[in-house]
Amino acid sequence: MAESKRIIISLPNSLLKEVDDIVQMEKKNRSEFIREAMKLYIREKRKIEIRETMKKGYTEMANINLALAESAFSADFRSLDLYEAKLSESE
Numbered sequence: 700m701a702e703s704k705r706i707i708i709s710l711p712n713s714l715l716k717e718v719d720d721i722v723q724m725e726k727k728n729r730s731e732f733i734r735e736a737m738k739l740y741i742r743e744k745r746k747i748e749i750r751e752t753m754k755k756g757y758t759e760m761a762n763i764n765l766a767l768a769e770s771a772f773s774a775d776f777r778s779l780d781l782y783e784a785k786l787s788e789s790e
Contacts, residue, residue, distance in 0.1 A: 708733075 722732050
């Protein structure tokens with residue numbers, strides 16, 4: 700493991716009791732538990748940030764795709780109008 704630093708944290712007694720129960724059940728120590736909890740928190744936080752970034756990107760792309768579809772739709776109508784006009788001229 701990389702170089703470690705000792706830190707001091709304060710926890711409410713009820714939370715410490717829950718941590719100690721889990722630590723005892725999983726046969727770990729408090730440091731291992733805290734390290735794993737911090738890693739899990741950071742990993743989940745990153746997932747949330749990535750989801751939000753993707754959501755924003757999808758929303759932006761939806762607006763772009765809508766504009767393109769509307770543009771193509773109106774171009775199709777113009778082409779259809781021109782086609783129908785040429786057909787009516789040849790009759």
